[in-house]
Amino acid sequence: MSYVDEHEPPCSDNSGAAMSDNNTPEQADMNQPEEKMLSSYDRAMIAARTADDNRAQDIVILDLRELTPHFDFFVICSGTSRRQLHAISEEIDHAFEDGLGDKRLSIEGYDESRWIVLDYGDVMIHIFEPETRAYYALEELWGKGERVEFESRQRGEAF
Numbered sequence: 001m002s003y004v005d006e007h008e009p010p011c012s013d014n015s016g017a018a019m020s021d022n023n024t025p026e027q028a029d030m031n032q033p034e035e036k037m038l039s040s041y042d043r044a045m046i047a048a049r050t051a052d053d054n055r056a057q058d059i060v061i062l063d064l065r066e067l068t069p070h071f072d073f074f075v076i077c078s079g080t081s082r083r084q085l086h087a088i089s090e091e092i093d094h095a096f097e098d099g100l101g102d103k104r105l106s107i108e109g110y111d112e113s114r115w116i117v118l119d120y121g122d123v124m125i126h127i128f129e130p131e132t133r134a135y136y137a138l139e140e141l142w143g144k145g146e147r148v149e150f151e152s153r154q155r156g157e158a159f
């Protein structure tokens with residue numbers, strides 16, 4: 001028997017959560033340091049980078065913090081096919097949920113695949129087919145928002 005085996009903290013369940021005589025597993029978890037939350041800016045950049053890695057086109061990030069209290073950033077991009085729109089959407093979901101532990105609040109437009117909206121609270125991701133994007137013109141509608149510089153790895157151009 002090793003030193004670690006002899007001196008394990010007491011546990012009342014099979015989860016392995018350390019507990020004293022007065023703590024429940026939930027209270028023991030509350031004593032752990034909190035994970036640092038990424039800012040909405042960082043999360044918008046992750047969404048844009050993930051879209052870029054999936055060959056999204058014309059990626060625009062709008063900082064809307066000065067215009068509305070409802071969300072901080074729009075990430076807007078285009079895809080060339082239904083399959084690509086789905087891939088971009090799914091990969092952003094994986095990056096947020098698996099990589100950041102951030103759960104999507106809602107999704108709209110996935111079945112129609114002309115305009116998919118991923119709602120992560122303070123970051124809204126809009127994935128368009130080009131014709132639908134031109135019709136709704138979100139960049140113009142929210143034109144007072146500040147454009148955030150983003151450099152695509154595909155072309156080496158700043159958007």
